[in-house]
Amino acid sequence: MFKGRDVLAITDFTREELERLFRAVDEIVEGKVLASRVLEGCIMATAFFEPSTRTRLSFQTAMLRLGGGYIDLAEVTRTSIAKGENLADTIRMLDSYADIIVIRHRIEGAAKFAAEIAEAPVINAGDGTRHHPTQAMIDLYAIRRFQGRIDGLVVGVLGDLKYGRAASSFIYGVTLFNISKLFLISPPSLRVRDEVKEYLRARSVNYEETEDLKEVLHELDVLYVTRIQKERFPDPMEYEKVKGSYIVTRSLLQEAKDKLVILHPLPRVDEISLDVDETPHAKYFEQAKLGIPVRMALLKLVLRGD
Ligand code: CP
Numbered sequence: 607m608f609k610g611r612d613v614l615a616i617t618d619f620t621r622e623e624l625e626r627l628f629r630a631v632d633e634i635v636e637g638k639v640l641a642s643r644v645l646e647g648c649i650m651a652t653a654f655f656e657p658s659t660r661t662r663l664s665f666q667t668a669m670l671r672l673g674g675g676y677i678d679l680a681e682v683t684r685t686s687i688a689k690g691e692n693l694a695d696t697i698r699m700l701d702s703y704a705d706i707i708v709i710r711h712r713i714e715g716a717a718k719f720a721a722e723i724a725e726a727p728v729i730n731a732g733d734g735t736r737h738h739p740t741q742a743m744i745d746l747y748a749i750r751r752f753q754g755r756i757d758g759l760v761v762g763v764l765g766d767l768k769y770g771r772a773a774s775s776f777i778y779g780v781t782l783f784n785i786s787k788l789f790l791i792s793p794p795s796l797r798v799r800d801e802v803k804e805y806l807r808a809r810s811v812n813y814e815e816t817e818d819l820k821e822v823l824h825e826l827d828v829l830y831v832t833r834i835q836k837e838r839f840p841d842p843m844e845y846e847k848v849k850g851s852y853i854v855t856r857s858l859l860q861e862a863k864d865k866l867v868i869l870h871p872l873p874r875v876d877e878i879s880l881d882v883d884e885t886p887h888a889k890y891f892e893q894a895k896l897g898i899p900v901r902m903a904l905l906k907l908v909l910r911g912d
Contacts, residue, residue: 607623607911608626608907609909610727610908611727612721612730613727613729613730613740613908614717614730614737615736615739616742616743616782619739619782620782621783624746624779624782627743627747627903627904627907628746631747631900631902634899635896642673643672643673644672645672645905645906645910646672646673646674648669648672648674649675649677649705650669650675650705650905651678651704652666652677652678652708652709652731653678653679653697653707654709655709656710658731659873660872660897661710661897662710664897664898664901665731665905666678667898668898668899668901671898672905672906674905677700677703679700693716693719693720694723697719698724701726704726705726705909706726706727706729706908706909707720707728707729708728708731709730710730710731710732710733711733712733712734713733713734714733714734714735715733717733717737729908732771732772734838735769735771735774736771736774738775738871739779740900740901741771741772741775741871742775742776743779744893744894744901745772745871747896747900748869748889748893748896749780749828749869752889753827753828753865756780756783757784757785758784759785759827760785760787760826761780761787761789761826762788762789762791762823762825762829763788763789763791763830764792764819764832764852764877765796765834765852766792767797767798768798768799769839770832770833770835772832772871773798773832774802776871777790777802781805781806781811787825788811788812789813789816791816791819791822792852793848793851795848796834819852820858820861823859823861823862824861826862827863827867828866828867828869829862829867829868830869831868831870832871833870833873833875836849850876853876853877853879854879855879859882868887868889869889872894874890878890
């Protein structure tokens with residue numbers, strides 16, 4: 607099911623496969639298995655061509671917790687890419703040093719390209735505006751943990767739905783389950799891309815686009831907030847127009863269900879005000895913490911198969 611597999615997009619996985627992953631995460635979270643050292647002797651290469659805190663460090667922590675090791679490509683300026691080496695040759699080298707490669711790149715399809723070159727499994731840690739499959743795995747596991755289920759929930763996704771790869775992957779992932787309704791909440795210029803809408807229509811997902819969080823907040827069981835992806839705007843003036851156009855505040859949450867869970871892939875900029883952190887709705891730091899067991903379970907399944 608998982609052994610030796612590339613992890614390129616959440617859409618490559620079935621609901622049953624994700625449930626298998628979640629059971630493996632449960633075992634780690636609940637301490638039912640001694641997960642430590644099961645990957646002793648394995649080496650993971652991390653190649654991040656874009657900034658990262660959570661994804662890079664949690665993959666590295668996950669591997670260390672399982673008894674394996676890692677090599678890190680570091681800043682491009684400190685590698686032979688600075689001398690003109692191409693991505694394909696860089697991947698060939700990582701493939702010859704490591705058992706698994708985790709790559710983040712600003713170019714869409716870069717992870718797929720790496721997977722075509724490497725014999726070792728490749729995990730996409732984010733490519734351009736498209737896919738961030740392991741983030742979606744964490745997000746789905748977090749909903750299941752905090753709400754007890756995913757089926758039947760009303761889910762809102764707020765923010766930059768056009769350029770945000772975490773938002774797209776989350777939308778693809780959550781609709782593998784039988785949610786009751788999906789609200790896509792964004793300024794008009796940051797609406798979800800056509801190909802995502804086509805995917806939702808093909809799966810007969812009950813979804814609605816809106817600009818107004820206030821209007822729909824009282825219906826939501828889950829609110830997934832994302833930042834505006836400043837670095838992906840082709841025109842900085844376009845970013846200036848939408849900057850700060852939505853902010854989740856504590857006072858706004860008076861309208862929310864008691865059990866509303868607020869998630870965010872992080873990093874946060876200003877889209878969730880700091881006073882929300884103190885509310886029982888705020889689950890985004892716990893969500894980020896789940897990145898370790900989810901990535902431990904994934905590494906274990908891909909490298910060992912069990
Ligand atoms: N959520 C996420 O991908 O965070 P980083 O960019 O810090 O890895």
